[in-house]
Amino acid sequence: MDIIENITAIISSLDTNTWMLIIGFDFLLIATFCRRGGLALLKNRKKDDWVLDLTGLFVQGTMIPWLQVAVVIAAMSSVFPELGGSLSWHPVVAFLFCFVVVDYGYYWNHRLFHTDKLWAIHKVHHTAPQMDVLTTSRNTLWTSLFIIYLWANGAMIYLLADPTVYLLAITITAILDLWRHSKLNPKGMLRNVLRTFLILPSDHAWHHSQDIYDVNFGANINWWDRIHGTWHDSEEQPKTIGLTTTMSIAERLWWPFK
Secondary structure (H helix, E strand, O other), X not given: OHHHHHHHHHHHHOOHHHHHHHHHHHHHHHHHHHOOOHHHHHHOOOHHHHHHHHHHHHHHHHHHHHHHHHHHHXXXXXXXXXXXXXXXXXXXXXXXXXXXXXXXXXXXHHHHHOOOOOHHXXXXXXXXXXXXXXXXXXXXXXXXXXXXXXXXXXXXXXXXXXXXXXXXXXXXXXXXXXHHOOOOOOOHHHHHHHOXXXXXXXXXXXXXXXXXXXXXXXXXXXXXXXXXOXXXXXXXXXXXXXXXXXXXXXXXXOOOOO
16 A cells, blocks of 8 residues: 555656656657567667666656756855846746757757767767667766756756746757657658758758768757758668767766777
């Protein structure tokens, strides 16, 4: 009975955004592996792939939200106590700041990861040999500390008087990130509409190709790539996904500098 009560308490404590993310992840995962060829994606996964990807998903889904509260928000409340809840933004402004402005910041953050000096921080993500939802958070255990989302989103949650809509934008961004790493490409009119502003899975696949992975850096929006000349638009899909590596699983988790 205690176990059932504990599970019930945990479920009831989850907020709407957490439920949206859980449902979105489950739907995309099931849709990915139930589609034609989906079982092959599952069978092609090696032990190292499972370790890297499940560890990455745990870090992104558990540790990063905790760090936002325990480090970023706690630090700001200590150093700038008078700024907590000081921004009374309209919900639309709060949503667009997260979905567009922070997204633009991530575009440059991502491009910096592809420079010679910072490539080692990011290259583990590019060792995924196939595109599926589980590869979304593949990284070293500490790479997320260098990604703008942790710091910008933590700061904005602290500064906003009502961060509800901002949190919704964070959730939608996370779901789009999962979708972008899948093979679930829209077709027909829906594809034509979405590709006018969103990065689609077919676009992001080129970012993970072995040939031209210095393209399509955007997360939510493809405008940044179009504006800055890093957009690669192709009806074809890359023949080979992922960079080959001789790094051990320990090196990929902790120290990819070789």
